[in-house]
Each structure stands twice: as C-alpha cells, then as structure tokens.
Amino acid sequence: MNSKERCLAAIAGQPVDRVPVFPLLMFLSADRLGISYRRYATDGLAMAESQVNIFRRFGVDAITACSDAYRVSADLGGRMAYPEDQPPHLLHPLVTSAADVDHLRRPDPTRRGSRMSDRTQAVREMVKAVGMNAWCWMGGYAFAEACAMCGVQEFMMLMMDEPEAAHRLLDFLADVVIDFCLVQLEAGSPMIGAGDAAASLISSEHYREFALPYEQRICQAVHDAGGLVKLHICGNTNALLDDMPQSGADLFNVDHMVDLARAVEVYGGAGKCIKGNLNPVTDMFQATPEQCHQQASQCIATAGASLHAECRLRSAAGVSDEVLTAFCSAAHDYGR
Numbered sequence: 001m002n003s004k005e006r007c008l009a010a011i012a013g014q015p016v017d018r019v020p021v022f023p024l025l026m027f028l029s030a031d032r033l034g035i036s037y038r039r040y041a042t043d044g045l046a047m048a049e050s051q052v053n054i055f056r057r058f059g060v061d062a063i064t065a066c067s068d069a070y071r072v073s074a075d076l077g078g079r080m081a082y083p084e085d086q087p088p089h090l091l092h093p094l095v096t097s098a099a100d101v102d103h104l105r106r107p108d109p110t111r112r113g114s115r116m117s118d119r120t121q122a123v124r125e126m127v128k129a130v131g132m133n134a135w136c137w138m139g140g141y142a143f144a145e146a147c148a149m150c151g152v153q154e155f156m157m158l159m160m161d162e163p164e165a166a167h168r169l170l171d172f173l174a175d176v177v178i179d180f181c182l183v184q185l186e187a188g189s190p191m192i193g194a195g196d197a198a199a200s201l202i203s204s205e206h207y208r209e210f211a212l213p214y215e216q217r218i219c220q221a222v223h224d225a226g227g228l229v230k231l232h233i234c235g236n237t238n239a240l241l242d243d244m245p246q247s248g249a250d251l252f253n254v255d256h257m258v259d260l261a262r263a264v265e266v267y268g269g270a271g272k273c274i275k276g277n278l279n280p281v282t283d284m285f286q287a288t289p290e291q292c293h294q295q296a297s298q299c300i301a302t303a304g305a306s307l308h309a310e311c312r313l314r315s316a317a318g319v320s321d322e323v324l325t326a327f328c329s330a331a332h333d334y335g336r
Contacts, residue, residue, distance in 0.1 A: 003061035004131075004190075011228065011250050011273045019300050019331040020061040022275060028324070029054050031317035038084045041067035044121035051122075052129045058321075058328050063130070064193065065122040065137040065184075069148045071115040072140065072176055075107040076149070094149040098158070098165035104172055109183045116180050120187050127188030137189050139180050141196040141231075142173040142214035149173075152198050159210055166210060174214045178221040185227045191251070192222050193230035200235030200255075207240050212247060219248035230275070238262070245270035256280070264303050274303060278327075284319050289326035296330035 001009070007020045030040035033050040040047050044065075051063040068087035074080050079091040095101060109116035123137050140148065146169050147155045159166045181192045199211045219229045231249035233240070236257040244252060245267060254263045254276030267274050276299065278284060283295040 007061055013271060013273065019334065021059070021328050021331045022062045023060060023324075023327070024064055024066065025051075025054055026064075026066060027317040028319060032057070036084050037067075037086060038082050038088075041088050042082060042118065044118040045125055047122040048125035048129065051126055055130050058324055060328060063126060065119055065126060066193075067119075069140055069144065069195070069197075071119055072107075072145050072173070072180065073149050074115040075109070075111070076104060076176075078149070090148065093151050093154060095146075095158075095169060096150070096154070098162050098168075101165055101169045101172065104169075106172070106176055106179070109180045116183070119180075120183050123184050123187040123189050137184050137191075137193060139177060139184070139192065139194045141194050141199075141211065141218055142170045142177055143199050143211040144194075144196045145173045145177060146170055147198040152201065155198075156202070159206065163209075170210065170214050174217050177218055181218065181222050181227070182225055185222065185225050189227065191228040191230060193232060193251075194218065195232040195234070197232070197234040199233050199240065200237050204239050204243060208243055212243060215247040215249070223248065241266045245272050251275060256283075260299060260302050276303075284323055284327065287323060289320075289322045292323045293326040293330045293333075296327050297334055300330065300334045 001017045003020070006016050006018070007022070009016045010020050027037060029050040030037050033053050035046055035050065040050060047065060047067065051065065054060060055063045068089070070078065070080060070088055070090050073090050073094060076094055078094045080088055081091050082088045107114065107116070109120070111117055119137070146166070150158065155166070177194070184192060196211055196215060199207055202210070215231065222229045228250045229248065230251040230253065231244060231247050232253040233244070234255055237244065237255065238258055241258070241263060250273065252267055252272055252274050254260060254274050256277045256279035258277060260277050263274055263277070278295055278299060284292055287295070
C-alpha cells in the first residue's frame with residue numbers, strides 16, 4: 001500500500017498493511033528546515049518545503065498545513081502579531097459586543113496577500129511535491145473561530161448573556177469556514193482537518209447547542225464537495241465522546257487526556273477512525289526512543305486498525321530525530 005491507500009483504507013475501516021503514521025508537526029517542521037516560526041506561519045512556500053522535508057526524511061504517511069488559529073481572524077480585519085519564534089496571534093478582539101457581529105463582512109479566501117490564500121498556496125505546493133500523500137490541512141470550526149475572534153472567556157460570556165448573538169456569529173463563521181475549506185479542496189486536499197479546541201471547555205449540553213450543529217454543517221459542505229473531514233478537539237473530551245461522532249467527521253483526534261479504550265469503544269461503535277493518543281510531553285519530548293516506541297505500540301495494541309498513529313508536536317521542536325523515528329517505526333514494527 002502507498003500512504004494514500006493506507007490512510008483511506010484505515011478511515012473506511014478496511015484492512016491495512018500497517019497503521020498509518022500521521023503526526024501533526026509544526027514547530028518541529030520549521031526547526032528541521034532551519035527557518036523561524038514566523039516564516040513558517042507567514043510564507044506558504046516555506047511551510048510546504050518544511051512539511052515535504054518531514055515527509056521524505058521520516059517516512060510519515062500524511063503531512064499537514066497548519067500553523068496557528070488566526071487565519072480567518074486576520075482576514076476579517078484583525079490586527080495581528082507575528083513573533084519570531086511563537087505562533088501568530090490576534091492583538092485585540094474583533095468582536096466585543098453583539099453589535100459588532102453585524103459589522104462583519106465575509107472575506108474572499110482567494111484574495112492575494114490574505115492569510116487564507118497563503119495557506120492555500122501551501123496546500124497546492126505540498127500536493128505538487130508529494131501528490132495525494134499530502135492530504136490533510138487544518139482550519140477551525142465555527143466555535144473555535146468565535147473563541148479566537150472574541151477571546152475564549154468573552155465568547156462564553158456572550159453564549160450565556162446573549163445566545164442569539166452568539167448563534168449569529170457562529171452562523172456567519174460557518175459560512176466563512178466553508179469558503180476556506182472549499183478553496184483548500186480545490187487546491188488538491190482530499191481531507192480538511194479542522195479544530196474545535198475550546199469545545200473541550202464547555203458542557204455536553206452547550207456543545208450540542210453551540211458547537212455540534214456548526215460542525216455538522218461544515219462537515220456536510222466538505223462531503224458535498226467530495227472531501228473527507230477530521231475533527232480535532234484538544235483536551236479532556238470524555239464528556240463529549242458520545243456526541244462527537246454525530247458531527248459527521250470521518251476521522252477524530254483523541255487527546256492523551258481521553259481514555260483510549262473508551263474512545264475505541266465509542267468511535268468504533270459508530271464506525272469511525274481515530275488518531276492518537278500519545279502524551280506529546282511524557283511520551284515524546286521527555287522519552288527515550290525505546291520508551292516512545294513502547295508507548296506508541298501500546299496505543300496500536302489498544303486501538304488496532306481503527307487508529308492512526310499520531311503525535312501533536314506543535315511546540316516541541318526539541319524532540320530528537322531518534323525519538324520521532326522510534327514513534328514512526330512503531331507502526332512499521334507492530335505485529336511483526
């Protein structure tokens with residue numbers, strides 16, 4: 001099997017020759033190419049080069065165009081900071097009141113010089129370099145984008161105090177996110193991997209009201225365009241596990257804070273594929289190659305064919321090549 005065949009078969013619940021290896025490597029990718037994180041996050045060509053370098057150097061099965069959570073916010077007019085060695089971030093909230101929601105205007109994701117256009121350029125270059133083996137790129141679902149634009153605490157206050165305004169913002173952002181997804185699909189991506197990280201901070205009731213309907217809408221739009229979807233929610237999502245398969249996503253990230261056996265039970269029962277769930281600090285950054293290999297092998301033993309081997313080394317550029325190689329080799333060695 002080649003990488004694309006392996007990933008697609010795993011997602012579809014079909015037999016695979018081995019577990020696909022699909023790490024989310026951001027800082028580490030920039031570090032291994034010898035560029036600053038600022039350049040990685042602002043230059044689509046540099047992002048593509050750094051990801052392709054990882055693909056060829058470590059033999060992973062998929063690479064990802066992901067750098068930060070503020071591309072949509074920037075293109076909606078937000079004032080941005082671009083630190084040299086940290087992710088870009090919004091300097092001031094874009095929405096501070098219900099009235100601000102009505103002043104937002106839907107941006108053109110193809111506009112020359114926009115951050116969404118830069119991401120799309122990275123996608124296009126990655127596909128050109130390694131074909132459909134480079135097949136997943138991340139954005140954010142509407143709830144995550146709302147938290148990025150307003151601030152997490154501020155948006156949650158809006159949810160409580162003015163739920164109608166919160167829904168208006170989420171409705172607007174769902175359309176913007178869909179626009180962004182579609183241009184990445186047109187650039188060659190067969191999958192859109194999107195995050196809804198702040199959803200791990202809310203109750204299951206609020207998730208079903210303020211996050212899930214918009215995830216469903218975005219997933220459906222991607223499916224209608226012929227793409228696949230990944231849902232990534234950082235943190236402790238144990239309380240959301242029963243609801244998340246209803247999003248319509250095809251692949252789900254499982255954080256190390258979630259019981260993997262429980263996740264296998266829930267997602268497996270729903271016929272869904274998962275990614276995870278090593279602790280990127282203790283099982284990668286602080287681990288020896290032998291310890292990392294052992295932990296990755298244990299994850300594979302627990303999840304079996306429903307698993308994509310994953311690590312989320314977004315900030316751990318200091319992980320050694322030996323540890324990352326051990327992580328990747330666990331998928332190759334398991335069951336031999």
